[in-house]
Amino acid sequence: MDDVVAERQGGKNAGFFTGIAQEWRDRVQAYIEGAGSPALVQTWPDIEHKKNSFLNLYLSPADGSVQGNVLAAMRAHELSLCPACGEAGAPNTLDHYLPKGRFPHFCVTPYNLFPMCDACQTNKKEKTGDAVDPRFFLHPYFDVFVANQVIAVSVDPPFDAPTFDLAPAAGLTAPQTALVSRHLRELGILQRYARFFRNEYQRLLRLVDRLRAAGLDVEEHLISFRDHAAVPTSNAWQHVFYAAVVANPGLLAYLRNDNLPPYR
Structure with a gap:
C-alpha cells in the first residue's frame, strides 16, 4: 500500500x-x-x-x-x-x-x-454471505485446513449404474463442515461434478477391464492412480474420485470380480 x-x-x-x-x-x-x-x-x-x-x-x-x-x-x-x-x-x-x-x-x-x-x-459473482451465514466461501490463504482433503465422494450401488454424493470430508470440525457445505453449494460444485463423475466412472471401467485382461492387480493400480492424483492437492476432482473408489470395499469387489458393463 x-x-x-x-x-x-x-x-x-x-x-x-x-x-x-x-x-x-x-x-x-x-x-x-x-x-x-x-x-x-x-x-x-x-x-x-x-x-x-x-x-x-x-x-x-x-x-x-x-x-x-x-x-x-x-x-x-x-x-x-x-x-x-x-x-x-x-x-x-x-x-x-x-x-x-x-x-x-x-x-x-x-x-x-x-x-x-x-x-x-x-x-x-459478488456473493460473500447472508444474514444467516455471513461467510459462504473458503479462503485459500487463511483456511489452512484446506491443505487436507475437505471434500469426499460416496459411490453407491448398483455399481453398473452407480449414484454418488459429494459432501464435506469426515474429520472436519462442525464449523469447517458447515463452511465447506456452503462453499460447495454456492459454487455449484455438486452439479458440476456430476458430469465429471459420469465420465470418470466410465474411464474407470475401461481401465479396470484392461487391468483384468492383463492379469494385473486392480486395487494396487487404483491406489497408484489415487496417490498420483493427490498432487498438487488432495482436493483435485480425480483424487477425490479415486479416494472414494479404493475406500469402498463393495465397489472394489465389483471391479475385481463382476461382469463390467460395455463402456469400452
Missing part, C-alpha cells in the same frame, strides 16, 4: 491517496487479522466517492506500476487446477474474495486475490 501511495504522488489523486494512506493500511491489517471474513471486515463508506480511483488500480494498471507488477505475477501462476473447486484446467482469471464492487480498497490487495476458474467465478 505504501508503494502504491508513493507512486500516486505525481498525479491528480495524490492528495486523496496521501490522506487515506494510514487508514488504508489499517484496513488491510484488519483484513489480515480477520482472515478476510465478511463478518469481520468492514466496508469503507468514506471512499465511495473515489471508488473508481481504487478500481482503476486493478482494471487499468499502468505498465510497470506497483500493482501492475503484482497482478502480472499472480496471473503468471503455474496452477493446473482451480484452487476454489479442484477441477482440472488452468484458472484464467483472478477472483476478489471480498468483491471489489463493495470493497474497492482491497482490489489490489494480494491477500484478497487468487486464481479461479470461470465456472466458479460465474457462480460466486
Whole structure:
C-alpha cells in the first residue's frame, strides 16, 4: 500500500491517496487479522466517492506500476487446477474474495486475490454471505485446513449404474463442515461434478477391464492412480474420485470380480 501511495504522488489523486494512506493500511491489517471474513471486515463508506480511483488500480494498471507488477505475477501462476473447486484446467482469471464492487480498497490487495476458474467465478459473482451465514466461501490463504482433503465422494450401488454424493470430508470440525457445505453449494460444485463423475466412472471401467485382461492387480493400480492424483492437492476432482473408489470395499469387489458393463 505504501508503494502504491508513493507512486500516486505525481498525479491528480495524490492528495486523496496521501490522506487515506494510514487508514488504508489499517484496513488491510484488519483484513489480515480477520482472515478476510465478511463478518469481520468492514466496508469503507468514506471512499465511495473515489471508488473508481481504487478500481482503476486493478482494471487499468499502468505498465510497470506497483500493482501492475503484482497482478502480472499472480496471473503468471503455474496452477493446473482451480484452487476454489479442484477441477482440472488452468484458472484464467483472478477472483476478489471480498468483491471489489463493495470493497474497492482491497482490489489490489494480494491477500484478497487468487486464481479461479470461470465456472466458479460465474457462480460466486459478488456473493460473500447472508444474514444467516455471513461467510459462504473458503479462503485459500487463511483456511489452512484446506491443505487436507475437505471434500469426499460416496459411490453407491448398483455399481453398473452407480449414484454418488459429494459432501464435506469426515474429520472436519462442525464449523469447517458447515463452511465447506456452503462453499460447495454456492459454487455449484455438486452439479458440476456430476458430469465429471459420469465420465470418470466410465474411464474407470475401461481401465479396470484392461487391468483384468492383463492379469494385473486392480486395487494396487487404483491406489497408484489415487496417490498420483493427490498432487498438487488432495482436493483435485480425480483424487477425490479415486479416494472414494479404493475406500469402498463393495465397489472394489465389483471391479475385481463382476461382469463390467460395455463402456469400452
